């Protein structure tokens with residue numbers, strides 16, 4: 001009997017579908033795919049882009065893809081709010097050394113996302129950014145101390161409010177069902 005590479009415990013490769021990937025996941029998958037650095041989009045290229053996304057997702061594996069995409073989203077959120085930490089800057093640059101390629105991958109992923117559906121699970125993951133070293137504004141507690149003035153009042157109120165940067169304390173990632 002010929003030797004086989006397939007062990008009884010081998011997990012069959014997950015069937016990865018574009019619809020089950022968030023926009024950030026699509027862009028990270030494109031980044032690690034064979035897409036040429038100088039690729040220029042042409043009308044009718046959607047199937048090509050989709051195959052690169054699936055290739056990149058397969059290459060990374062879903063768990064790694066989810067994590068990288070969540071960290072990329074967290075970095076971008078913090079960048080927009082001008083509160084990235086040194087740890088985030090370093091880790092982001094290490095993960096994605098080709099900044100131009102990453103930006104391009106993001107633009108192309110957005111383009112594809114305009115035209116394809118996204119599953120509810122993928123949308124939900126897209127709303128859960130992660131941060132190197134924890135959320136830079138609340139340190140992972142999910143709330144920040146703030147002072148504010150209620151309309152019509154001339155004194156400050158102060159208290160904890162939900163963190164505006166992160167979705168709150170990190171909960172364990174939900175198991176994502178994939179078609180076998």
Ligand SMILES: [Zn+2]
Nearest residue numbers: 135138163166
């Ligand atoms: Zn936070």
